[in-house]
Amino acid sequence: MIPLNVAATWTRMLSVTAGACAAAGxxxxxxxxxxxxxxxxxxxxxxxxxxxxxxxxxxxRAVLEPWLYRHAEPLLLVRQLLLARPLGExxxxxxxxxxxxxxxxxxxxxPRPILILAPAGRTGPxxxxxxxxALSRLRIPLVARGSELWAIREFDKDFLVALxxxxxxxxxxxxxxxxDPSQTRLFDQQLPAAEAALLDDLVGxxxxxxxxxxxxxxxxxxxxxxxxxxxxxxxxRAHNRRRAESERTQFSARTIQARLSARAFPEVPRxxxxxxxxxxxxxxxxxxxxxxRLFEASELLLW
Amino acid sequence: xxxxxxxxxxxxxxxxxxxxxxLLKAPRLRxxxxxxxxxxxxxxxxxxxxxxxxxxxxxLARWLRDFEALPPIAxxxxxxxxxxxxxxxxxxPSREPQGEAxxxxxxxxxxxxxxxxxxxxxxxxxxxxxxxxxLAPMIPEAAWFGLLHASVRQEPALTAQTAVxxxxxxxxxxxARVPAPPRQAALRLFHAGPADLRGDLHRICAALPAGxxxxxxxxxxxxxxxxxxxxxxxxxxxxxxxxxxxxxxRPGGLALLTVEGIAPASPAELAxxxxxxxxxxxxxxxxxxxxxx
Numbered sequence: 001m002i003p004l005n006v007a008a009t010w011t012r013m014l015s016v017t018a019g020a021c022a023a024a025g026x027x028x029x030x031x032x033x034x035x036x037x038x039x040x041x042x043x044x045x046x047x048x049x050x051x052x053x054x055x056x057x058x059x060x061r062a063v064l065e066p067w068l069y070r071h072a073e074p075l076l077l078v079r080q081l082l083l084a085r086p087l088g089e090x091x092x093x094x095x096x097x098x099x100x101x102x103x104x105x106x107x108x109x110x111p112r113p114i115l116i117l118a119p120a121g122r123t124g125p126x127x128x129x130x131x132x133x134a135l136s137r138l139r140i141p142l143v144a145r146g147s148e149l150w151a152i153r154e155f156d157k158d159f160l161v162a163l164x165x166x167x168x169x170x171x172x173x174x175x176x177x178x179x180d181p182s183q184t185r186l187f188d189q190q191l192p193a194a195e196a197a198l199l200d201d202l203v204g205x206x207x208x209x210x211x212x213x214x215x216x217x218x219x220x221x222x223x224x225x226x227x228x229x230x231x232x233x234x235x236x237r238a239h240n241r242r243r244a245e246s247e248r249t250q251f252s253a254r255t256i257q258a259r260l261s262a263r264a265f266p267e268v269p270r271x272x273x274x275x276x277x278x279x280x281x282x283x284x285x286x287x288x289x290x291x292x293r294l295f296e297a298s299e300l301l302l303w
Numbered sequence: 304x305x306x307x308x309x310x311x312x313x314x315x316x317x318x319x320x321x322x323x324x325x326l327l328k329a330p331r332l333r334x335x336x337x338x339x340x341x342x343x344x345x346x347x348x349x350x351x352x353x354x355x356x357x358x359x360x361x362x363l364a365r366w367l368r369d370f371e372a373l374p375p376i377a378x379x380x381x382x383x384x385x386x387x388x389x390x391x392x393x394x395x396p397s398r399e400p401q402g403e404a405x406x407x408x409x410x411x412x413x414x415x416x417x418x419x420x421x422x423x424x425x426x427x428x429x430x431x432x433x434x435x436x437x438l439a440p441m442i443p444e445a446a447w448f449g450l451l452h453a454s455v456r457q458e459p460a461l462t463a464q465t466a467v468x469x470x471x472x473x474x475x476x477x478x479a480r481v482p483a484p485p486r487q488a489a490l491r492l493f494h495a496g497p498a499d500l501r502g503d504l505h506r507i508c509a510a511l512p513a514g515x516x517x518x519x520x521x522x523x524x525x526x527x528x529x530x531x532x533x534x535x536x537x538x539x540x541x542x543x544x545x546x547x548x549x550x551x552x553r554p555g556g557l558a559l560l561t562v563e564g565i566a567p568a569s570p571a572e573l574a575x576x577x578x579x580x581x582x583x584x585x586x587x588x589x590x591x592x593x594x595x596x
Contacts, residue, residue, distance in 0.1 A: 005558070007554050007556070007558075008556060008558055008559050010420075011420050011422055011423075011461065011556030011559065012461050012556070012559065014416065014417055014420060014423075015417075015423070015461055015465070015466070015469055015556070018416075018417050018469055018472075018473065019469060019472050019473075020461065020465050020468075020469045021457045021458070021459055022459050023459050024457040024458060024459050035346070035347070035483075040365055043365060078369075080369070120458070120459045120460055121460065154459055155459055156459040156460055159459075183419070186416065201459070207457075208452075208453065208457070209449075209453040209486065209487070209490060210453055210454075210456075210457070211453075211454070211490065211494055214487055214490055214491065217487075247456075281506075284484070284487065284488070284491075284510075285488050285491070285506045285507040285509075285510040286491065286507075287491055287492070287495050287499040287500075287502075287507065288499055288501060288502055289495065289496070289498075289499045290491055290499075
């Protein structure tokens with residue numbers, strides 16, 4: 001077991017149940033796009049989840065693995081995320097026994113959206129490149145549509161480990177006895193709420209309003225057949241063009257791919273056409289900068 | 304418990320029958336399903352959807368397909384999750400579903416629970432000191448707070464910015480109850496710069512939340528006020544980090560807010576905190592914070 005910082009964990013728990021996110025990044029199967037969960041539109045069954053344990057200590061893995069297999073995996077499955085075995089130094093896709101039992105018939109025979117769950121702050125450019133290269137090398141139907149269906153969400157590793165550890169009754173009792181006695185009842189109430197919030201965050205079900213989410217919804221209206229992850233890749237790149245280097249994100253595999261091949265940056269984007277502006281403005285009231293950004297995202301969606 | 308199915312049932316009797324069979328096997332699904340249907344109906348109603356029942360039937364069909372395809376192990380998991388989620392539903396929610404009715408008493412209790420922690424008491428002070436003074440009275444404060452929260456990039460870690468953003472979220476809870484279309488139009492305008500205010504601005508003005516009464520002529524003032532509010536939020540995060548640097552010991556969440564290489568809060572900033580703390584002396588988090596400074 002790992003010694004928990006009780007006060008820090010308790011604060012984090014309160015913050016997550018109050019709305020702070022424990023995972024963020026690209027949309028997950030639970031992220032709502034235009035009012036519907038991403039996994040539902042178009043309906044494609046569960047997404048494949050690859051949780052990255054690379055860089056975790058032996059003790060952290062020892063806490064997380066049993067929690068994942070015995071407790072969290074089915075709960076993620078009902079949130080439309082089917083897990084493969086955790087990634088280590090080597091990246092490969094090997095479904096767990098539960099996933100094999102649970103997957104819908106024929107699920108493995110078609111391309112599926114792939115969500116890589118990576119510890120926040122530990123996923124540098126080199127690791128992102130490894131994800132991309134490893135998935136690109138695979139010759140299995142699950143990855144056949146390529147990087148437009150692959151993306152990353154980052155999670156708070158310490159919080160995940162803490163909650164996994166608190167599933168153990170002895171650990172829970174010890175933690176409970178270490179907090180302010182006036183807050184023990186609150187702890188009893190907050191713990192299941194925190195766990196549900198964490199699982200929801202892993203699949204994006206608690207994602208809230210943001211500038212990126214707005215553009216994702218608008219682009220989805222313009223391209224209703226495109227997958228939310230493909231749309232997100234285009235929106236992320238269009239936003240990155242307007243961000244300072246330190247603010248740029250690389251959650252979509254298409255963004256990582258474009259960055260590695262120096263595509264989509266820093267070329268000068270075309271000006272929005274009048275026809276597109278008219279079409280985009282029929283979707284929602286937009287300002288000129290929004291129309292131009294959506295135009296660029298729409299163009300990026302095509303390549 | 305009787306399930307309030309969408310209407311008309313007559314055309315979907317087979318679907319209802321399959322659901323009833325499933326609910327017999329997993330009875331804990333029933334309250335969850337009722338809750339989901341209620342929330343979704345409210346959300347769709349607020350979003351102005353015309354054919355709500357038809358959408359709900361589609362959802363029911365999709366959920367049923369998913370549940371029927373699940374192996375026994377997952378059904379067992381559902382029972383566990385729902386047992387826990389029932390507890391969640393009776394407590395401060397972990398998110399703010401659109402349209403959820405929350406009593407003012409509960410909102411105050413939730414904010415006070417959060418502010419028991421010195422880290423969030425500090426964040427609250429920073430919002431009071433740097434953000435609130437920047438909020439122009441042209442729109443409700445809750446709207447400013449909601450828009451500010453939506454402008455912050457979400458990070459899966461507790462940082463000074465996260466703590467400030469969370470307090471802003473709590474102060475802007477009413478904003479989540481505004482229907483999605485006007486909320487989205489407002490967010491687009493909130494992020495606009497002066498150069499964006501061209502073309503047909505009547506349309507975006509008409510799409511803004513009811514009661515705002517912004518005209519194309521007043522948009523430059525709004526955009527300028529939004530820029531000041533965003534700056535105030537950035538200053539609040541920076542101030543929070545400086546206070547953490549000034550704290551002698553950093554128990555609990557304060558340890559998580561630490562930023563290396565930040566200059567500590569100035570004497571004037573510490574005095575400002577002391578004044579604010581006297582106003583909120585009843586809050587446990589402020590008392591603990593003062594003890595640490």
